[in-house]
Amino acid sequence: MTQSIRSSKMLNTNTIKKTVMHVAVLAVMSTAVIGCNRGIKPVVNDPVKLVQIAQPISVLQPVFSTDVGNKKSQ
DSSP, X not given: OHHXXXXXXXXXHHHHHHHHHHHHHHHXXXXXXXXXXXTOOOOOXXXXXXXXXXXXXXXXOOOOOOOOOSOOOO
């Protein structure tokens, strides 16, 4: 009976140690992520006013054209 009590205490102690280690690692990682985020500030760009163009510019010109038709497949 003494042997089983010792083994259960050791098992319980190992489980507690693992749990504490997991919590400690999680706390350190959370602190690192929160600490790294403090120095980053978003860049806000103000909108630019639109400029009136004196003459319309025709930039787009057709380069390729084709006719596929309405014929049904036979």
